[in-house]
Amino acid sequence: VFAARRFPNAHLICCEPLPRPRAQLRRAVGETASLQVFDVAVGDQGGTAEFHVSKADDSSSLLPIGQRQREAFPGTDERTTISVPVRRLDDLLKPGDLIRPVLLKIDVQGGELGVLRGASALLDSVDAVFVEASFVELYGGQALVDEVWALLRSTGFSCRGIWSVTYGRRGECLQGDFLFSRDGFDPFNA
Numbered sequence: 001v002f003a004a005r006r007f008p009n010a011h012l013i014c015c016e017p018l019p020r021p022r023a024q025l026r027r028a029v030g031e032t033a034s035l036q037v038f039d040v041a042v043g044d045q046g047g048t049a050e051f052h053v054s055k056a057d058d059s060s061s062l063l064p065i066g067q068r069q070r071e072a073f074p075g076t077d078e079r080t081t082i083s084v085p086v087r088r089l090d091d092l093l094k095p096g097d098l099i100r101p102v103l104l105k106i107d108v109q110g111g112e113l114g115v116l117r118g119a120s121a122l123l124d125s126v127d128a129v130f131v132e133a134s135f136v137e138l139y140g141g142q143a144l145v146d147e148v149w150a151l152l153r154s155t156g157f158s159c160r161g162i163w164s165v166t167y168g169r170r171g172e173c174l175q176g177d178f179l180f181s182r183d184g185f186d187p188f189n190a
Contacts, residue, residue, distance in 0.1 A: 003103070004029045011099055015092070017041040017084040021057050040087045042108065044117035051084040061109035062086065063139035072138070072168055088118030095125035101190045106131040110142030116151050123155050127190070128181040132164075135173040145178070152180045160187055 003012055012029065015038045016022040022037060029035050041051060041062055054060045059069065059076035070077055104126045106115050112131050116123070129152060133145045149159065157180035165176040181187040 001025075001028045003105070004035070010034065012036070013093065014038070015040050015042045015087075017051055018053065018057055018060060038087070038092055040085045040092070041111075042089055042092075042115045042118065043086045043111055044088060044114040046087050046091055047085075048083055049086045050081045052078050053080045053082055055079045058107075059109060061111060061139050062114075063110040063142055066138050066140050068136060069138035072166075072174055089115065090119055090121045093122055095122060098122075098125045100125070101127040101185070103127065103187075103190075104129045108132075110134065110137075110139030112148050113143035113151060116148065120155075126182075127185045128160075128179065128187040129157060130177060130179050132175060132177050134175040136168075136175075138174065145176075149178070156182055158183055 003010060011034050013036045014025060016025060017040055019039075022039060025037060026035070041049065043049070043062060049062055052061050052063065052065050054065055054076045055078075056073070056076045059065065059073060065076060065078050102125055104119070106112050106129065108115055112133050119126075131148060133148045134142060135145050137144070159178060160181050161179045163177045163179070166174045168174050179187060
């Protein structure tokens, strides 16, 4: 919704496996030619997977919701599981489908590394990546910040900033939003 308002001429491509948030997105942005919504989860392999639906929709994940997530963010307990289609970004989109500058926003509750691995061809056409990543394991088997950072760094991206850092009860960093951009691309002047 922020992107639609901030960049009204942008073409938005979204992936949302849950029906209710998908409908909310379409209502909030409006049915326009500039919005394309895929009803899939995104990962490093195509197929079908069990999706862990949280009581708070935005905490749902392909990965099991961990105890640390439930303790740090009350109300994120698993409500149910559903079977969802999973696609790699490289299978959904081709580099020629994208109009630059391209921002890839990833907020997938622990599956960030899978999304990036499934976008290896597409990443060459991406100018900036805004990704929520965790310092501690909140979801079972998730990759942490250092792994996400290393993959992005190895593909020509540098970290430009960190926002919305969330801290635990003891003051430890839990997660944050990281902005990476290609060397030579200024994400603050795009």
